[in-house]
Amino acid sequence: xxxxxxxxxxxxxxxxxxxxxxxxxxxxxxxxxxxxxxxxxxxxxxxxxxxxxxxxxxxxxxxxxxxxxxxxxxxxxxxxxxxxxxxxxxxxxxxxxxxxxxxxxxxxxxxxxxxxxxxxxxxxxxxxxxxxxxxxxxxxxxxxxxxxxxxxxxxxxxxxxxxxxxxxxxxxxxxxxxxxxxxxxxxxxxxxxxxxxxxxxxxxxxxxxxxxxxxxxxx
Amino acid sequence: xxxxxxxxxxxxxxxxxxxxxxxxxxxxxxxxxxxxxxxxxxxxxxxxxxxxxxxxxxxxxxxxxxxxxxxxxxxxxxxxxxxxxxxxxxxxxxxxxxxxxxxxxxxxxxxxxxxxxxxxxxxxxxxxxxxxxxxxxxxxxxxxxxxxxxxxxxxxxxxxxxxxxxxxxxxxxxxxxxxxxxxxxxxxxxxxxxxxxxxxxxxxxxxxxxxxxxxxxxxxxxxxxxxxxxxxxxxxxxxxxxxxxxxxxxxxxxxxxxxxxxxxxxxxxxxxxxxxxxxxxxxxxxxxxxxxxxxxxxxxxxxxxxxxxxxxxxxxxxxxxxxxxxxxxxxxxxxxxxxxxxxxxxxxxxxxxxxxxxxxxxxxxxxxxxxxxxxxxxxxxxxxxxxxxxxxxxxxxxxxxxxxxxxxxxxxxxxxxxxxxxxxxxxxxxxxxxxxxxxxxxxxxxxxxxxxxxxxxxx
Amino acid sequence: xxxxxxxxxxxxxxxxxxxxxxxxxxxxxxxxxxxxxxxxxxxxxxxxxxxxxxxxxxxxxxxxxxxxxxxxxxxxxxxxxxxxxxxxxxxxxxxxxxxxxxxxxxxxxxxxxxxxxxxxxxxxxxxxxxxxxxxxxxxxxxxxxxxxxxxxxxxxxxxxxxxxxxxxxxxxxxxxxxxxxxxxxxxxxxxxxxxxxxxxxxxxxxxxxxxxxxxxxxxxxxxxxxxxxxxxxxxxxxxxx
Numbered sequence: 001x002x003x004x005x006x007x008x009x010x011x012x013x014x015x016x017x018x019x020x021x022x023x024x025x026x027x028x029x030x031x032x033x034x035x036x037x038x039x040x041x042x043x044x045x046x047x048x049x050x051x052x053x054x055x056x057x058x059x060x061x062x063x064x065x066x067x068x069x070x071x072x073x074x075x076x077x078x079x080x081x082x083x084x085x086x087x088x089x090x091x092x093x094x095x096x097x098x099x100x101x102x103x104x105x106x107x108x109x110x111x112x113x114x115x116x117x118x119x120x121x122x123x124x125x126x127x128x129x130x131x132x133x134x135x136x137x138x139x140x141x142x143x144x145x146x147x148x149x150x151x152x153x154x155x156x157x158x159x160x161x162x163x164x165x166x167x168x169x170x171x172x173x174x175x176x177x178x179x180x181x182x183x184x185x186x187x188x189x190x191x192x193x194x195x196x197x198x199x200x201x202x203x204x205x206x207x208x209x210x211x212x213x214x215x216x217x218x219x
Numbered sequence: 220x221x222x223x224x225x226x227x228x229x230x231x232x233x234x235x236x237x238x239x240x241x242x243x244x245x246x247x248x249x250x251x252x253x254x255x256x257x258x259x260x261x262x263x264x265x266x267x268x269x270x271x272x273x274x275x276x277x278x279x280x281x282x283x284x285x286x287x288x289x290x291x292x293x294x295x296x297x298x299x300x301x302x303x304x305x306x307x308x309x310x311x312x313x314x315x316x317x318x319x320x321x322x323x324x325x326x327x328x329x330x331x332x333x334x335x336x337x338x339x340x341x342x343x344x345x346x347x348x349x350x351x352x353x354x355x356x357x358x359x360x361x362x363x364x365x366x367x368x369x370x371x372x373x374x375x376x377x378x379x380x381x382x383x384x385x386x387x388x389x390x391x392x393x394x395x396x397x398x399x400x401x402x403x404x405x406x407x408x409x410x411x412x413x414x415x416x417x418x419x420x421x422x423x424x425x426x427x428x429x430x431x432x433x434x435x436x437x438x439x440x441x442x443x444x445x446x447x448x449x450x451x452x453x454x455x456x457x458x459x460x461x462x463x464x465x466x467x468x469x470x471x472x473x474x475x476x477x478x479x480x481x482x483x484x485x486x487x488x489x490x491x492x493x494x495x496x497x498x499x500x501x502x503x504x505x506x507x508x509x510x511x512x513x514x515x516x517x518x519x520x521x522x523x524x525x526x527x528x529x530x531x532x533x534x535x536x537x538x539x540x541x542x543x544x545x546x547x548x549x550x551x552x553x554x555x556x557x558x559x560x561x562x563x564x565x566x567x568x569x570x571x572x573x574x575x576x577x578x579x580x581x582x583x584x585x586x587x588x589x590x591x592x593x594x595x596x597x598x599x600x601x602x603x604x605x606x607x608x609x610x611x612x613x614x615x616x617x618x619x620x621x622x623x624x625x626x627x628x629x630x631x632x633x634x635x636x637x638x639x640x641x642x643x644x645x646x647x648x649x650x651x652x653x654x655x656x657x658x659x660x661x662x663x664x665x666x667x668x669x670x671x672x673x674x675x676x677x678x
Numbered sequence: 679x680x681x682x683x684x685x686x687x688x689x690x691x692x693x694x695x696x697x698x699x700x701x702x703x704x705x706x707x708x709x710x711x712x713x714x715x716x717x718x719x720x721x722x723x724x725x726x727x728x729x730x731x732x733x734x735x736x737x738x739x740x741x742x743x744x745x746x747x748x749x750x751x752x753x754x755x756x757x758x759x760x761x762x763x764x765x766x767x768x769x770x771x772x773x774x775x776x777x778x779x780x781x782x783x784x785x786x787x788x789x790x791x792x793x794x795x796x797x798x799x800x801x802x803x804x805x806x807x808x809x810x811x812x813x814x815x816x817x818x819x820x821x822x823x824x825x826x827x828x829x830x831x832x833x834x835x836x837x838x839x840x841x842x843x844x845x846x847x848x849x850x851x852x853x854x855x856x857x858x859x860x861x862x863x864x865x866x867x868x869x870x871x872x873x874x875x876x877x878x879x880x881x882x883x884x885x886x887x888x889x890x891x892x893x894x895x896x897x898x899x900x901x902x903x904x905x906x907x908x909x910x911x912x913x914x915x916x917x918x919x
C-alpha cells in the first residue's frame with residue numbers, strides 16, 4: 001500500500017519511528033495589536049470601522065457606514081433598485097429588514113435552487129462572521145445561515161457586517177478561532193473583488209468571483 | 220551543458236519581445252513585493268521569515284507525524300486521504316473515481332503539482348474533459364503550452380498572443396482588450412463549473428490539526444471548483460503540511476506579499492472535509508491526494524531538505540537575474556527559476572540536466588527574498604559538487620577534472636603559479652574556449668606587464 | 679606592537695589588477711599600518727569550489743591557511759574572496775574538526791578592505807580627493823553574504839570632490855559569477871548589458887566596486903559598447919589625492 005510505503009520512506013529518511021511523538025514545535029506566533037488605550041471603547045470601534053472601510057475602498061470596493069439597521073436597509077434598497085438579488089439566511093440580514101426588501105429572494109435551503117438563483121441574479125447579499133480591519137477582509141464561514149455560492153456566483157456582492165464583528169486582523173481571527181474546522185467545512189477570507197493580472201499584468205476585475213463588492217458596516 | 224538547454228537559452232535571449240515581456244512582468248511583481256514587505260508596510264517581515272523557516276523545518280523533520288495527524292482530522296470531518304507515490308497512482312485514482320461516479324467533465328484550479336504529474340494529459344487520454352479555470356492556465360491549455368512561471372503562468376504571452384489563441388480555439392472574433400478576453404473566458408468557464416462532476420485543486424497548505432486544505436487565489440475559480448461540483452479532490456505534495464491553523468497567521472502574511480505584493484490574495488479558503496450535514500452547498504465528497512513523486516528523495520540530506528520548505532510564492536523567480544533573462548521554458552522541468560534549479564536535480568537526478576545548477580551567478584538575491592529562508596545558493600553549490608562527483612564516477616569529465624587538479628597543484632606551488640601567471644601575461648592571448656567565450660560578449664581587460672607581486676618585490 | 683596587516687591580494691588582483699592592490703597598500707600605509715605580503719599566497723580556491731570540485735578547493739584552502747595563519751589581520755580587496763574564506767571554508771572542512779577549528783580562528787581575522795577601514799581602523803575619512811561623478815556597484819557576495827552596504831558609501835562620502843549617484847535598479851548582479859561568465863557567456867553578457875543601462879543612466883564617469891572580478895566584467899562590457907565610463911576599485915578612489 002502506498003501509504004505504508006511513503007510513510008516508511010519518510011521515517012527512514014528523517015530518522016523517526018512509527019508512533020514516535022514529534023519534537024517540540026515552535027510556539028504559536030500570534031500578535032494581536034492592542035488598540036489605542038487612550039481612546040474610549042466606542043472610539044476604538046469607530047477607528048476599526050474606518051480602517052476596514054478604507055482598506056476595502058483601496059481595493060476598489062464600495063463601502064457604507066450605516067448608523068442603524070434602518071440606515072443599512074435604506075442604503076441597500078437604493079443599491080439594488082431595478083436589480084435582482086438573493087440574500088443569505090443570516091439572521092442579521094433579517095434583523096435589518098434587508099432579507100425582505102422587494103426584489104430580494106431569501107430563505108433558500110435547497111442546493112439546486114440556490115445554484116439556479118445565484119447563477120441568474122445580479123447581486124448576492126450576505127452578512128459576514130467577522131471582518132479584518134487591517135486588510136479589509138470579510139470572513140465567511142459556510143453554515144445553514146450562509147451558503148457559499150451567494151458571495152461567489154452573482155457578479156456583485158454586498159456584505160452587511162455588524163461593527164462588533166470587525167477584528168483587528170488575521171492574528172486576532174486565529175486567536176479567537178483557532179480551529180474553524182470544528183465549526184464549518186469552509187471558511188473563506190474575502191479581500192476585495194475578484195481579479196486577475198494574467199494578461200500582460202493588466203488588472204481586470206470580476207473574472208470568476210464578483211467584480212463588485214460593497215461592505216456595509218452597521219452600528 | 221546539454222544542447223537543448225543551450226539552445227533554449229539562446230532562443231529566449233535572442234527574442235527581443237520576449238525579453239521585454241519577461242523583464243517587465245517580473246519587474247512589476249518584484250517591485251510590488253519590495254513595497255509590501257518594507258519596514259513601513261510589514262515591520263515584522265524578518266521575524267516572520269525566521270518563524271516560517273522554523274515552522275517548516277519542524278514540520279519536515281516530523282513529517283510522518285503531521286501527515287498522520289492531518290489524515291486523522293480529514294477523516295474525522297468526513298473526508299478521505301489517498302497517498303500516491305507517483306503520477307500513475309494519481310491518475311489511476313482520479314480516473315477510477317470519475318468512472319465510478321459517472322463523471323466526464325472535470326474543472327481544475329491552478330496546481331503546479333498536477334502539472335508535475337501530467338494529470339490533464341492522462342485524463343484526456345482516457346476520454347475525460349479536464350478544463351483549467353485559472354485564466355492564465357486556461358490560455359495555456361488552449362495553446363497547449365506549459366506554465367512559464369509558478370504564479371503567473373502566461374507571463375510570456377501578449378494580449379495579441381491570447382487573442383490569436385482564443386480566435387483559433389474558441390472560434391470567437393479577434394479581441395485584444397484584456398478585460399474583454401477575460402469576459403470571454405469567464406463566459407465559457409461559468410458553465411463548466413456548474414456542469415462538472417469533479418473539481419480538482421492543488422493546496423497551498425495542509426493543516427494537520429484541522430485536516431484542512433488552504434487555497435490562495437485571486438480569481439474565484441478555486442472557490443468555484445471546490446463549491447459547485449459534488450466532488451473535490453485536492454492534490455498536494457507531502458511537504459505542504461503545517462502543524463496548526465494558527466500557523467497561518469505567519470504564512471498568510473508572507474505568501475501573497477512575496478508573490479504579488481498583496482497583503483492577502485482576494486480569496487483564501489480553509490476547507491475541511493465535504494459540506495457538513497446542515498450546510499446548504501459545498502461538495503459531498505472530499506479527497507486529499509498526498510503525493511510523493513520523489514519528495515522523499517529530498518528528505519535524507521539534512522543540507523538539501525530545506526528545498527521542501529518552499530511555499531511556491533515565486534519571489535525567487537521574480538528577483539533572479541538569470542530567470543528574468545532566460546524565462547520559464549528554458550528550464551527542463553515544470554518548476555523554473557531558482558527553486559526549479561534546486562529541486563529538479565534532486566527529483567530527476569543530477570544527470571537529467573547537469574548544467575542546471577551551474578546556470579547561476581550565485582548572486583543570492585533569491586535567498587534574500589525567500590519567505591521561508593531556503594539557502595538556495597548553498598544548495599546549488601552542493602548540487603554542483605554532486606554533479607562533478609557523478610561525472611567523475613562515470614568518467615565523463617576527465618579533462619575538466621584534470622585541469623582542476625592542476626589548478627589545485629599550481630595554487631599550492633607559489634613559484635609555479637607566479638611563473639604560469641607571467642607566461643599568461645606575456646604570451647599571446649590563447650585562442651582557447653574560455654577566452655573565446657569571454658570575448659564573444661565583452662572585451663578582455665588590459666593585461667598588465669607586472670603582477671602585484673612583481674611590483675611588490677621591487678619596492 | 680604597532681599596527682600590522684597582511685595583504686591577501688587575490689589571484690585575480692595579483693595577475694590582472696595590481697594597481698588596485700597597490701592602492702590598498704597606499705591607503706593602509708597612509709593610515710599608519712605596516713603592510714606585509716606573505717609571498718606564498720596564491721588563491722582562496724573559490725574557482726574550484728564554485729565549479730563543484732571540493733577536494734581541489736580543500737587543497738588550495740589548506741595552503742591559504744598555512745600561509746596566513748600567523749597573520750594578525752588579513753585585508754582582502756574582494757568581497758567574494760573574503761566570503762569564500764569567512765563562510766565557505768567552514769563548509770569545506772565540516773568533516774575535519776581540527777582544520778575547522780583553525781579555519782574558524784582565522785576567519786575572525788580576515789576582513790574585506792572597506793570593512794577593515796571602517797570597523798578595525800575606525801576611519802571613514804582617509805584624506806582622499808577625487809573629482810567626478812561615480813556610481814557604486816555592490817558585488818553580490820559582499821552585499822548578501824558579508825552584508826556590506828554602508829562601509830564603502832561612508833568612505834566615499836568623505837572623498838573630497840566626489841559625487842556618488844546610486845544606480846536604479848540597485849543591487850543587481852553584474853553577471854560575472856566566476857566560471858559562469860564563460861560557461862553561460864551569452865547569458866552573462868546579457869546580464870552585463872542590463873547592468874550597463876543602469877550605470878549609464880546615472881551619468882557617472884566611473885563605476886566603483888570592492889571586487890575586481892565584477893569590475894572586469896563591467897569594464898569588458900563598457901569597452902565593448904564603446905563607452906567612455908571607466909571602472910575603479912574602491913581602493914584606487916581612496917588612494918587618490
